[in-house]
Structures are given as structure tokens and as C-alpha cells.
Amino acid sequence: MERIASKTIAFNGKFFGAGPTGVHKVAEELIAATDALIAGQAANxxxxxxxxxxxxxxxxxxxxxxxxxxxxxxxxHKIAWEQFYLPLASRKGFILNLCNLGPLLHRNSATLIHDAQVYSAPESYSLSFRLWYKFLFFFIGKRHKIIFTVSEYSKRELVHYGVARADKIVVVHNGCDHVLQIRPDDRQIAVLDLDRRRYVVALANTQKHKNIGVLLKAFAGEPLRDVPLVLFGGATRADFESLGHAVPPNVRFTGRIADAELVGLLANAGALAFPSLTEGFGLPPLEAMALGCPVVAAPFGALPEVCGNAALYTDPLSPDAWRLNILSVLNDEAVRQSLISAGHRQAGGFTWKRAARDLFETVKAVNG
Known part of the structure; x- marks a missing residue:
């Protein structure tokens, strides 16, 4: 390949080919939305x-x-490639890293750090992971020209933990309108034998800060005994049980599913339950809102900033509170319709076009 020329913005593409994650999804959407903005706007x-x-x-x-x-x-190795090859190939250009990390040797860079959870929720990560991220964050925050993040909450956290100064951090909210471009696939409703609007969707994630244990306890109680809790993602029943969780029989696991299947699940669900104790952003609640799915969420991290008044906030430590609020959404049509209407309005303010424009303008100003 030829080296990146001067004035070229080089997206760090290390994440392409890696397993699907929320961070990678954000990177893909930002690049695609930037591509749509470029025609006629490549100033300077x-x-x-x-x-x-x-x-x-x-x-x-x-x-x-x-x-x-x-x-x-x-x-x-992918780490060596990012730390040494990428800055060598892009030494005359500006590197834009969208997946938390980037090369330390290239000061003419910007990095999107999604959250500070290696500091605030250390029990959710291995020691080696925490040490590596903290090491890189320390130098990225000092050396790179811009630190992007996805919420005002994450900005405050990054400042609090000394990753970067507040005047160096630019907030670019994620979009959620990508889900509206995906044709729903309803096969999981048949596979899992679900009744539309009578099941609740949540993440299959064992990280402690995701707090799925409170939902397992809530759905073990008599009032929700006949309501399925559908957990989507990589974690299995055995994974939860190995950590000491009791998984009630009305919990169903999808495993990893295609985006279209997830859209189909959300569009037909009674609610999305999101009890996370901290989030840098919280994309699943906005995706659910965009699809007309009511959201029951914890009032922690960036969730109040992102969800506004469109979620039914619930004490993340109380299974009884989750049971009560979920039943309210499932059984009270006025509550359900109010959340759906508010959710559509809230999700409408978060588009990838807006996110890419904010990113584009900031990078252009630095490289003008």
C-alpha cells in the first residue's frame, strides 16, 4: 500500500474482522455516516x-x-500492528481511532474513548485487561490531540480519573437510527415460543456492572413466573450459573443472533429491561425506543442523559421494584403507550448523521 498522505484522515481499521461488539458497531456506523457526508464537504x-x-x-x-x-x-500481532505499523503507514496523516485505543507513537491523532469503566467497574474486567487499558489511556489522554467520548457522563468520568483534561474532550453522542434500516426477522419469536408484547428482553452479559442478576431474581418471583425473560448475546445459562446465579425456568437464551433477529425481538417485546449500574452511553435502550419498545432502566451512569424522560427508572438493587415496573408496562396500556411515544421522541434526537457531522467538524477544525 502507499503511505497515507498529508491532510488525510486515516480511520484505524484494526477492528474490522474482529468479533461483533457495541464499540465496533459504533465505529462502523460513524465511518458509514462520515462517508455519506464527505461529498462536497472535503474542505481544505x-x-x-x-x-x-x-x-x-x-x-x-x-x-x-x-x-x-x-x-x-x-x-x-494486532497490538503490534496498531502500535507500530499504523503510525508508520500514516505518519503524514491524522489517525482517527474509534474503538478506545490507538497508537501511542502518533501524536497527530484523535481517539474515541467510550467510557471509564476499567476504573469505575474494575470487577467487570480481568487484571491484565485493566492494566493494559489504563496504561494506554494514560498516554493517549496526554499525547493525542482530541479525546472524543459518547456522553457528558463519560466526559466527567474521564476527567475524574485523570485520563484527559476537560478542554481536550469532545462529546459526540451515538446515533440509533441504524435499527430503522434493518428489516425485522421474527424467527426468534417462533423459535422461543414467545407471545408478542408478553416477554421482556435484556442482555445476556455476566459483567457485574450489567447487573443482570437483579432481573433473574425478579423473574423468579410468582408475579412474573409466566413472563419469559429473553436474554440475547453470548453468555449462556451455564455462564450465569457458574457465577452463582439461580436462573429461573422462564429465562430463555438466544445466543448470538443477527441484527435483523434482534430488531424483530425488540419490535415485538413487551419491554427492554436495562438494569446497568454504569454505562458510558447505553445504546440498546435507544435502539429499543426507536423500534417502539418500552424501556425499564436503572437511573445510573449515562442512562438518564441518554434516555431522558422516556424510560421507567427503577432501583437497580431491588428485584421487587423491577417486578412491579415490568408488570406495569406489560399490563397497563396507558403506561405502555406513554413510554412508546416518549421513546420515539427521545430516539429521534440521536442520529448517526448528527454524530458524524460533530466528529467531522471537530477533526476538520484541528486539521484546517
Missing amino acids: GMDYAVVARDGVEVPPYRHIPCVRERPWARRM
Whole structure:
């Protein structure tokens, strides 16, 4: 490949080809939305490119070319590739890292750090993971020109933990309108034998701060005995039980499912339950709102900032409170319709076009 030219904004494409995560989804949507903005707006002679590993699939963007690694870099570990090859290949350009980490050697960079949870929720991560992220955050926050983050809450946390100064951090909220472009696939409703509007969806995630244990306790109680709790994602019943959770029989696990299947589940659910104790943003509640699914959430982290008055907030430590509020959403049509209407209004303010424009303008100002 040719090296990145001066004035070129190089997206760090290390995440392409990796397993699906929320962070990777945000990166994909931001690049796609930036691609849609570029036509006629590449002021000051700036160009964009994605730098990616050889052999990984990268979407065919209209205005953002993909440049591949040179043959001698193909055997490099992904960390070495990001820390050494990427800054070498992009040394005349500006590197934009969208997945928390980036090369320390390249000061002419911006990095999107989604949250400070390695500090605020250390029990959710391994020691090696925490140490590596804290090491990189320390230097990224000092060396890179811009630190982006996804909420005012995350900005306060990053300042609190000394990652970067407040005047260096720019908030760019995520969008959620991508779910409206996905045709729902209802197969999971049949596979799991669900009745529309009579089941609740939540994350299958064992990280402590996700707090799914409170839902397991809530659904073990008599009032919700006949209401399925559908957990989507990679964690299994055995994973929860190995951590000491009692998983009641009305909990059903989807495993990893396609985006279209998740959209189908959310669009037909009685509610999304989101009891997280901390979130840098909290994309699933907004996705649910956009699809007309009522949201019951904990009032912690960035969730009040993101969900506004469109969620039914619930004490994250009280199974009884979750049981009561979930039943209210399922059984009281006035409550349900109020949450759906408020949810549509709230989700409508979070678009990827707006996010990409905020990102685009900030980077353009630094490189003008």
C-alpha cells in the first residue's frame, strides 16, 4: 500500500474482522455516516481513508478508500500492528481511532474513548485487561490531540480519573437510527415460543456492572413466573450459573443472533429491561425506543442523559421494584403507550448523521 498522505484522515481499521461488539458497531456506523457526508464537504483539501489488515472484509464505502497493509506486516500481532505499523503507514496523516485505543507513537491523532469503566467497574474486567487499558489511556489522554467520548457522563468520568483534561474532550453522542434500516426477522419469536408484547428482553452479559442478576431474581418471583425473560448475546445459562446465579425456568437464551433477529425481538417485546449500574452511553435502550419498545432502566451512569424522560427508572438493587415496573408496562396500556411515544421522541434526537457531522467538524477544525 502507499503511505497515507498529508491532510488525510486515516480511520484505524484494526477492528474490522474482529468479533461483533457495541464499540465496533459504533465505529462502523460513524465511518458509514462520515462517508455519506464527505461529498462536497472535503474542505481544505482533506481526504479520508480506512487503514485495514490484509484479507479482512471492509464495507465498500463510496468516498472513503481502504488501504491495506504491506506484505511484510501481515504476520504482525494486532497490538503490534496498531502500535507500530499504523503510525508508520500514516505518519503524514491524522489517525482517527474509534474503538478506545490507538497508537501511542502518533501524536497527530484523535481517539474515541467510550467510557471509564476499567476504573469505575474494575470487577467487570480481568487484571491484565485493566492494566493494559489504563496504561494506554494514560498516554493517549496526554499525547493525542482530541479525546472524543459518547456522553457528558463519560466526559466527567474521564476527567475524574485523570485520563484527559476537560478542554481536550469532545462529546459526540451515538446515533440509533441504524435499527430503522434493518428489516425485522421474527424467527426468534417462533423459535422461543414467545407471545408478542408478553416477554421482556435484556442482555445476556455476566459483567457485574450489567447487573443482570437483579432481573433473574425478579423473574423468579410468582408475579412474573409466566413472563419469559429473553436474554440475547453470548453468555449462556451455564455462564450465569457458574457465577452463582439461580436462573429461573422462564429465562430463555438466544445466543448470538443477527441484527435483523434482534430488531424483530425488540419490535415485538413487551419491554427492554436495562438494569446497568454504569454505562458510558447505553445504546440498546435507544435502539429499543426507536423500534417502539418500552424501556425499564436503572437511573445510573449515562442512562438518564441518554434516555431522558422516556424510560421507567427503577432501583437497580431491588428485584421487587423491577417486578412491579415490568408488570406495569406489560399490563397497563396507558403506561405502555406513554413510554412508546416518549421513546420515539427521545430516539429521534440521536442520529448517526448528527454524530458524524460533530466528529467531522471537530477533526476538520484541528486539521484546517
